[in-house]
Amino acid sequence: MNTNPQWRVTVADTSIGAEERAAVTEVLASRWLSLGQVTRAFEREFAAALGAADAVAVSSGTAALHLAMLALGIGPGDEVITPSLNFVASAEVAALHGARPVFADVRSGNDLTVAPYEVEKLITARTRAIVAMHYGGHPADLEALRAISRTRGVALIEDAAHAPLVPTPLGMAGTVGDLGCFSFFATKNITTGEGGMVVARDPDVLARVRAMRSHCLTHDTTERMRTGGATYDVPAVGLNYRPTEISSALGRVQLAKLTQDRARRQCVMSVYRERLGLAMPFDDRPDDGAHHLAVVLLPPHIERTLLREELNTLGVQTSVHYPPTHQFTYYREQHGSALRELPLTEHLAPRLLTLPLHALMSDDDAVYVADAVTTGLRRSAWR
Structure with missing residues (x-):
C-alpha cells in the first residue's frame, strides 16, 4: 500500500x-x-x-x-x-x-x-x-x-x-x-x-x-x-x-499469487495502450511477458527531466530503466566501454520513461496516470 x-x-x-x-x-x-x-x-x-x-x-x-x-x-x-x-x-x-x-x-x-x-x-x-x-x-x-x-x-x-x-x-x-x-x-x-x-x-x-x-x-x-x-x-x-x-x-x-497479480498488471497495461497515445516497446507482443515494467518511448523533442518534474507535481512517480551501463564511469575508465558506440541504445535510452505498474493499481489509477502524462507532455512542451 x-x-x-x-x-x-x-x-x-x-x-x-x-x-x-x-x-x-x-x-x-x-x-x-x-x-x-x-x-x-x-x-x-x-x-x-x-x-x-x-x-x-x-x-x-x-x-x-x-x-x-x-x-x-x-x-x-x-x-x-x-x-x-x-x-x-x-x-x-x-x-x-x-x-x-x-x-x-x-x-x-x-x-x-x-x-x-x-x-x-x-x-x-x-x-x-x-x-x-x-x-x-x-x-x-x-x-x-x-x-x-x-x-x-x-x-x-x-x-x-x-x-x-x-x-x-x-x-x-x-x-x-x-x-x-x-x-x-x-x-x-x-x-x-x-x-x-x-x-x-x-x-x-x-x-x-x-x-x-x-x-x-x-x-x-x-x-x-x-x-x-x-x-x-x-x-x-x-x-x-x-x-x-x-x-x-x-x-x-508470492509465487502462489503470481497469476492473479499478473492479470491485474495486464489490465493496467491495456488501459495504458488505449489512452496514452505514445509508443510502448513490445506493442506488437502485448501478452507474451510478465508485465513487469510499463515503459514508454518519448518523442525526440520531449525533455524527459521536465516531464518527470511535471508528473511529480501531479503525484505520479516515475523511473528510468535503464541508464546504459557502458556509459557509467567505471566501465568507461576501466574497460573502455564508451569506445564502441551502441547507436540504438544511445538513441533510445534518453527517451525511455517508466510509468507506474503494479498489482495494487486499479483501472482508475491507470486512467489517472495516462491523463497525467498527457497533461505533463503539454506542460513540459511549454517550458
Whole structure:
C-alpha cells in the first residue's frame, strides 16, 4: 500500500497481505530463521512451476548472477557479452571475476532485448558467456541466442529478473539457457524483499551453485545444528549467499499469487495502450511477458527531466530503466566501454520513461496516470 502522501500513484508497490504475514509468523514461531526446510520447499515449488528439475534460492538476483558465473569458472581474461540497457549487476559480477564485460546493442525501439546479430559479431576466442536479459519481462530471442551459444561454444545465462514464469516457445524463461537467474527484489513481480533463484540445465552446475551459496561446506546449516557442527569440510571456495526462512516464506505465498497479480498488471497495461497515445516497446507482443515494467518511448523533442518534474507535481512517480551501463564511469575508465558506440541504445535510452505498474493499481489509477502524462507532455512542451 502506498503510504507516501507525495504520490497519488507509485511506480511500484508490493501486494503483501494476510497470507504473507501468517507465513512469516509461522517461521518466527519455529525459531529457525536461516536456510532450512521452508527454503527447500520454495525451491521445489519454484522449480516445478518452471518445469525445471530443481532450483537454488539465494539472497539476491545479483548473488544469482555471481554464482552462475562462478559455477561456469569465468575469470580473468574472459569476456562476457551483456546488454548495456540493463541493470548494472550482470556487468559488475563479470568485472568482479576479473572478466571484461562486452556491451551489446538492443534490437529496436520496439524490442529492447539484446540483438542476437550484435552478440554474434562480438564473440571472440575469449568469450565465455552471453547474458540475455528479458527486458520488462518480455523474452529475448532465445532461439537465436541459444543457437549462437551452442554453435560458438559459449554459455548462455538468462537474466530473468523481470520474467518469473514467462512461457517462451522453447520453455519457461530462465530454463532455456545454461543457467537462469531470477530476482525477488522489493519491486519485482515476486518479492521477498531481497532474494533470488538459480536454475541450470546441467545438474552438476546447479550442484556447484548450491555448494558455493554456503561457503562450499560439506554439511548444510540444519545438519550442522543437528550434529553440533564440528565435522564439515570445505573442499572449495564459496560465499554466504543464503536466503532466510522468512524471505522464503514470503516467496512461497508470492509465487502462489503470481497469476492473479499478473492479470491485474495486464489490465493496467491495456488501459495504458488505449489512452496514452505514445509508443510502448513490445506493442506488437502485448501478452507474451510478465508485465513487469510499463515503459514508454518519448518523442525526440520531449525533455524527459521536465516531464518527470511535471508528473511529480501531479503525484505520479516515475523511473528510468535503464541508464546504459557502458556509459557509467567505471566501465568507461576501466574497460573502455564508451569506445564502441551502441547507436540504438544511445538513441533510445534518453527517451525511455517508466510509468507506474503494479498489482495494487486499479483501472482508475491507470486512467489517472495516462491523463497525467498527457497533461505533463503539454506542460513540459511549454517550458
